[in-house]
Amino acid sequence: MAELQPSDSGRCTYFFLYDGSKVKGEGDPTREGICYFYPEETPLDRQELLCGQLAGVGRCVSELSLSPVRVLQLRRNKFAIRMKDDFFWALGCSMDVPIVSVCELLDQLIDLFTFYNGSIRQSYQLNSQEALAARWAQYLSHLQSGSSELHHIFSCLRTIDSTNVDPLLLLKAALILQACQRCPLVLAGCILFRGRVVSTQMFPELTMKVMVHESETYTKAPRSNGQSSSSPSGGAVSSTTVFLTLSELQYLQSAPVDKDFSSHSTPHKDTVPPRKTRLSRTLSDMASTESEPSDPGSPPSPQKVSFSPDSTFSPVPSQSLEPPFSNGKHSHEAEEEALEESYYHSFHSNGGGGGGGGGDTSVFEEDSPLNGGRGDAACGTVFDFRESRSGNEESRDDEVQEEACRGGGVCGSTGDPLPPSPPPLPRSGALGDPEESPLVPMTLYMHRVKGLVLALLVELHFLSDTAATEEVYHSSLASLNGLEAHLRTISPGPPGPPGPYFFSHFDCIQSTLTTNLSGGPGGAPERPFVRATSLLHSHFCNTETLQEAIIRSAGAAVYGTRSVAQETFFQQHGASLRNSGIPNHQDSAFSLPSKARHRLLKHGVNLL
Amino acid sequence: MTSKSALLKVILLGDGGVGKSSLMNRYVTNKFDSHLFHTIGVEFLNKELEVDGHHVTLQIWDTAGQERFRSLRTPFYRGSDCCLLTFSVDDGQSFHNLSNWKKEFTYYADVKDPDNFPFVVLGNKLDVPERQVSGEDARQWCRENGGHPYFETSAKDATNVASAFEEAVRRILALDDRADHLIHTNTVDLQRKTPPDPSCC
Numbered sequence: 001m002a003e004l005q006p007s008d009s010g011r012c013t014y015f016f017l018y019d020g021s022k023v024k025g026e027g028d029p030t031r032e033g034i035c036y037f038y039p040e041e042t043p044l045d046r047q048e049l050l051c052g053q054l055a056g057v058g059r060c061v062s063e064l065s066l067s068p069v070r071v072l073q074l075r076r077n078k079f080a081i082r083m084k085d086d087f088f089w090a091l092g093c094s095m096d097v098p099i100v101s102v103c104e105l106l107d108q109l110i111d112l113f114t115f116y117n118g119s120i121r122q123s124y125q126l127n128s129q130e131a132l133a134a135r136w137a138q139y140l141s142h143l144q145s146g147s148s149e150l151h152h153i154f155s156c157l158r159t160i161d162s163t164n165v166d167p168l169l170l171l172k173a174a175l176i177l178q179a180c181q182r183c184p185l186v187l188a189g190c191i192l193f194r195g196r197v198v199s200t201q202m203f204p205e206l207t208m209k210v211m212v213h214e215s216e217t218y219t220k221a222p223r224s225n226g227q228s229s230s231s232p233s234g235g236a237v238s239s240t241t242v243f244l245t246l247s248e249l250q251y252l253q254s255a256p257v258d259k260d261f262s263s264h265s266t267p268h269k270d271t272v273p274p275r276k277t278r279l280s281r282t283l284s285d286m287a288s289t290e291s292e293p294s295d296p297g298s299p300p301s302p303q304k305v306s307f308s309p310d311s312t313f314s315p316v317p318s319q320s321l322e323p324p325f326s327n328g329k330h331s332h333e334a335e336e337e338a339l340e341e342s343y344y345h346s347f348h349s350n351g352g353g354g355g356g357g358g359g360d361t362s363v364f365e366e367d368s369p370l371n372g373g374r375g376d377a378a379c380g381t382v383f384d385f386r387e388s389r390s391g392n393e394e395s396r397d398d399e400v401q402e403e404a405c406r407g408g409g410v411c412g413s414t415g416d417p418l419p420p421s422p423p424p425l426p427r428s429g430a431l432g433d434p435e436e437s438p439l440v441p442m443t444l445y446m447h448r449v450k451g452l453v454l455a456l457l458v459e460l461h462f463l464s465d466t467a468a469t470e471e472v473y474h475s476s477l478a479s480l481n482g483l484e485a486h487l488r489t490i491s492p493g494p495p496g497p498p499g500p501y502f503f504s505h506f507d508c509i510q511s512t513l514t515t516n517l518s519g520g521p522g523g524a525p526e527r528p529f530v531r532a533t534s535l536l537h538s539h540f541c542n543t544e545t546l547q548e549a550i551i552r553s554a555g556a557a558v559y560g561t562r563s564v565a566q567e568t569f570f571q572q573h574g575a576s577l578r579n580s581g582i583p584n585h586q587d588s589a590f591s592l593p594s595k596a597r598h599r600l601l602k603h604g605v606n607l608l
Numbered sequence: 609m610t611s612k613s614a615l616l617k618v619i620l621l622g623d624g625g626v627g628k629s630s631l632m633n634r635y636v637t638n639k640f641d642s643h644l645f646h647t648i649g650v651e652f653l654n655k656e657l658e659v660d661g662h663h664v665t666l667q668i669w670d671t672a673g674q675e676r677f678r679s680l681r682t683p684f685y686r687g688s689d690c691c692l693l694t695f696s697v698d699d700g701q702s703f704h705n706l707s708n709w710k711k712e713f714t715y716y717a718d719v720k721d722p723d724n725f726p727f728v729v730l731g732n733k734l735d736v737p738e739r740q741v742s743g744e745d746a747r748q749w750c751r752e753n754g755g756h757p758y759f760e761t762s763a764k765d766a767t768n769v770a771s772a773f774e775e776a777v778r779r780i781l782a783l784d785d786r787a788d789h790l791i792h793t794n795t796v797d798l799q800r801k802t803p804p805d806p807s808c809c
Contacts, residue, residue, distance in 0.1 A: 166680060172648040179645075474637045478629075478670060482651030489683060 011144055011152075012105065013077055014038065014092035017136070018051045019124070020059075021086035035087075035129060036136045054079060055088045071099050080106040087120055096531065097152075098538030104155040105143060108208065112139040115209045118243045118439055142212045148517065153534045154506045154567075156513045157204050158211075160196045160487070169486050173199035176479045180456055183468050187252045187442070189456035193487050197512075202457070204511030206248065210455045213240055213444060236448045237473065239463060243439040252457065447473065452484040502529045503596070505605045506537075506567040514603060525573075532558035533569045540567055550589050559592035561607060568605055570596035613656065613663040617687055618776050621709045622694030623702035624673030627732040630763035631694065632670045635773050640764050647672045649680035659777045666777060685717035690726045690776045696733045697760065700740040703731075706749065726779035727756045730772055734762040 015038040023033040030048040033055075037047045058069045058081050072079045077092035080102040091106040110120075113135065117123040123132060144152070151158065162170065173191045177199060180186050190200035190207050192214050200207045244252075443462055447454040454476055462468055504515035517526055532551045540546055540562045548561045558571045572595055597607045620628040629647050633639055636653040652669040669688070671681040691713050695702040706729065714722045729750050731741060743760060750756040757779070759772040 166649075168648050168677065168680060175645055175648070474633075474639065475641075478632065478636075478651035478653045481653065482647075482649055482670075485652070485684065486649050486680065 012038070012091055012093055012140065014042075014050065014079070014090065015106075015109070015136070015140060016047070016051055016090055017120075018055050018088040018090075019086055020055065020088060035124065036133045038137065038140060040133070040137070050074075050090075051088075054081070054090045058083065058088060058090075070103060078102055082106055082110060085121065096534065098534050098541070100538055100541045101153050101155060101534070105152070108143055108155065108205075109136075109139055111205065112143070112209055112212055114439065115242050115244070116213070116240070118441070138216070139212060142215060148515075149530050150504055150513060150515055150517060150533065153530075153537055154511070154513055156506060156511045157200075157207055158196045159512050160193055160198050164490050165487070169483065170199055172479065172483055172486075176454065176476050176483065177201050179475050179479075180454070180472050182475070183462075183472050185459040185462040185465065185468050186472060187249075187457045187459070189454060191483070192453045192455065193484075194451040198452075198483075198487070203251070206244075206252075206457075208511075209242075210444060210457075213242075214446065214453050214455060237446065238448070239443050239445045241441050241460075242444045242457070244442055244457075246438060246440060249440050249442075445472075447476065447480065449477075449480045449484045450488070452480055452487065454480055499599075500573050501595070501599055502526065502569075502571045502573070503600055503603065503605070504529075504533055504569045505600070505603070507565065508567065509565050514605065516603070528553060528556045529558055529569070529571045532556070532571070533560070536560035536569060537567060548593065550592060552589055557589035557592060559589075559596055561593070561596070566605075568596065568600065568607060570600065613665050615654075615665045615667055616689045616777060616780050617667045617669060618690040618692055618773070618780075619669040619671065619685060619688045619713070620692045620694055621671055621713055622673055622730075623696070623699070623705050623709075626673065626694050626696040626699065626702050627763050628673065628694050629670050631692075631730065631732060631761065631769055631772075632668050634763040634766055634769050636668065638766070640766075642764075646674060647677075649677060650684045655773075657774070657777070659774050659781065662777075662781055664777055664781075666773060668773070682712070682716040685713055688713075688717055689780045690728065691717070692728050692730055692772070692776060693756070694730045694732055695741065695746075696736075697731045697739050697741045697746075698733050698736040703741040703746065703749075707753065710753070723754060724783065726776065726783055727754065728772060728776045728779065729756050729758045731758065731760045732763060734760045734767055735764045 015036075017035040019033045019035050021033075022028070023030060030052045031044055034047055034051055037051070054072060054074065057072060061069050062083065068083055069081045072081055072090070073095075074092070076095055078095055078097065078099065079090045079092045080099075082089040089106060089110060091102060091109065093102045093105070113123075114120065116139075117127075117132070117135065176191060177189045180189055181201075188201040188206075190202055190210060191198040192211060195211065195215050197207060197211070202210065441460060443458045443460055445456045445458050445462065447456075456472070499516060502515075502517055504513060504517065506513050517529070536549055536551055536558070537560075539549065540560065546562075548559070550557055550559050552558070556571060558569060560567065560569045562568070570592060572592060593607075600607060620632060622628055624646060629644050629651070630640060632651075632653055633641065633644075636655045647670055650669055650671050652667055655666045655668065657664060657666060669684060671677075671684070691710075693706050693709050693713075695706055697703075710727065713719075714725070719725045729746065731743070731746050743758075746760075747758050750758045757775050759768050759775065761768040761772055763769060
């Protein structure tokens with residue numbers, strides 16, 4: 001533990017993109033193939049050494065095992081590996097970062113690049129290497145900036161601290177987004193305040209991507225506290241072209257909200273149907289139950305549409321995902337419509353899957369929005385994948401090995417690459433899909449009011465449609481002004497006494513995190529908790545059947561529990577651990593689950 | 609103060625559903641949407657205009673009329689230069705509540721001199737045929753409560769909307785002029801153009 005550097009341990013130590021097509025012949029220097037290398041000040045021969053070794057080993061293992069390498073270990077670094085055509089990406093983190101987190105980080109990075117630049121090959125044909133290097137650096141620093149180590153572990157969205165925000169304001173934000181959708185050229189949107197999500201209609205991965213542009217425009221724009229927002233000129237509005245995968249697009253378009261919307265006169269009603277009552281707290285819930293310190297709610301509305309196809313793979317996770325459907329059923333007819341629609345979808349994909357030739361691909365298409373879009377749907381889908389891919393004995397072996405590594409800390413230094421591991425998270429996103437299914441250019445429209453940003457994904461011709469742009473601009477301006485004024489005046493308030501416990505609660509569906517940790521770079525007392533959380537999260541992701549676990553050292557015990565929708569971690573302070581090293585029913589660690597259940601209720605975390 | 613474009617804050621208050629948002633939208637964007645949702649908290653739009661040779665930027669704050677949004681809206685009363693008390697001519701209750709709105713405003717806006725604070729009263733929804741509040745009743749209320757100007761408006765038809773907001777501006781400007789005047793005549797002018805500050809005396 002002494003050798004760890006707490007503040008940096010979640011950070012990427014190396015990242016590179018290597019283009020194998022530039023290095024074909026025996027005499028071609030490796031450096032020709034290096035498109036981008038981080039840290040940029042790394043001496044070139046060292047860059048070559050690392051690229052050469054990893055790319056060589058990666059290729060070799062892939063060919064031997066006929067499956068893509070996902071993770072390699074080299075000295076004290078753990079590398080997530082991605083290969084696509086001749087391109088080879090590697091992202092290295094220190095050994096104590098969970099494999100899932102490293103892989104997630106790399107996927108996010110590649111996804112981000114693709115989102116803003118289109119296909120890798122094409123963007124390297126069209127742009128200079130220097131220009132693209134700046135982008136990689138930008139995305140990398142964005143993904144690693146600002147948030148706490150826990151955020152890195154879960155790769156979750158940064159949301160506003162909703163404990164101090166009146167839930168009505170979250171409703172207000174959601175209504176602004178819905179009002180924008182009255183324009184048929186608007187697909188979906190999100191509202192951000194000072195780099196944090198207030199409300200979003202997109203799935204978490206897409207929201208994350210959009211946030212990069214937001215932070216970019218924020219840093220570019222000089223901070224004017226004055227009246228920058230007051231001018232109705234185009235100054236506050238910007239746009240950029242982005243690229244969605246076909247599956248992401250289908251997924252956005254499948255949202256029943258879009259179709260129904262214009263016919264309803266009460267938008268409030270519309271908020272209800274697509275949302276789940278249990279898995280994610282809906283905005284209307286929030287309005288009524290203040291006790292829920294829920295977050296702004298990325299309504300995973302259309303998610304259920306894509307969940308259901310999973311049933312073709314393995315019935316178990318989708319069964320556990322279905323209750324939210326039926327929960328939702330009780331209130332509105334509209335929900336039933338949505339429900340029917342989702343069944344319709346699943347029926348279709350089932351039909352496709354069962355229907356012989358090409359069946360697999362159709363199932364895959366149905367499934368890919370999940371992968372491309374939602375790593376966090378994870379726990380449900382990860383296992384689908386494993387099961388679907390031949391019940392993979394390999395994967396089990398890997399887990400064992402991974403655990404062994406953690407336990408003994410031996411194999412880290414050998415430099416032996418791990419055998420190819422299965423995708424730890426099913427986000428094949430940037431890898432295969434985008435180029436197999438073509439990328440669709442869209443426009444990302446942003447309207448900034450000081451620290452508040454309305455970001456909308458719109459059709460390309462939205463900007464040339466004056467009527468549409470004016471409608472969206474004018475219908476949202478007053479509300480945005482107001483929302484900004486409200487949010488700005490909310491004082492963060494004293495963080496409050498830390499309480500006699502630590503907890504963190506990860507909502508896998510919305511990809512959001514609730515915690516009472518200060519979030520500063522690793523305060524000493526938090527370290528064991530963060531490490532334990534990291535380890536448990538990794539185990540939860542790798543072991544589908546694992547529901548609860550307690551992890552302990554001589555001085556601390558951390559309890560973790562998870563369901564399809566959430567992971568929760570809890571540590572009680574001060575309780576002297578009675579622990580002689582022998583399992584003992586009086587061990588105070590065994591009281592953690594009940595303590596967690598009681599303590600966390602007031603944070604809106606229900607473990608009952 | 610009025611030499612270059614001054615920012616004047618006016619606030620629309622009144623019962624839920626009387627058409628405050630519609631009045632603001634009609635005035636600033638010249639649009640009318642009959643399907644607006646309840647305003648939550650506050651919203652505002654800016655409009656630049658010229659009244660009697662003065663260029664001003666009018667910042668119009670629209671508020672939520674429903675009681676449950678009270679705690680969200682009241683913090684934004686402060687700093688208002690004029691208050692537009694709004695009711696709907698087809699809703700007697702909204703008219704009777706005007707004095708409550710006035711009270712709420714003076715309390716939360718912390719108005720120094722409530723008797724001289726500019727209020728403007730708007731009777732909206734003139735287009736609706738079934739009236740419950742007569743023009744005479746409204747005018748009488750205005751006379752008895754401090755001589756506020758009264759406008760009958762229709763955000764739907766754009767009737768009288770602009771004149772109501774312009775009147776608000778005139779009232780503010782008139783008050784400023786009077787304040788300037790008072791300063792010049794009733795105080796010893798130690799520092800020219802500096803408003804009297806109790807702490808410096």
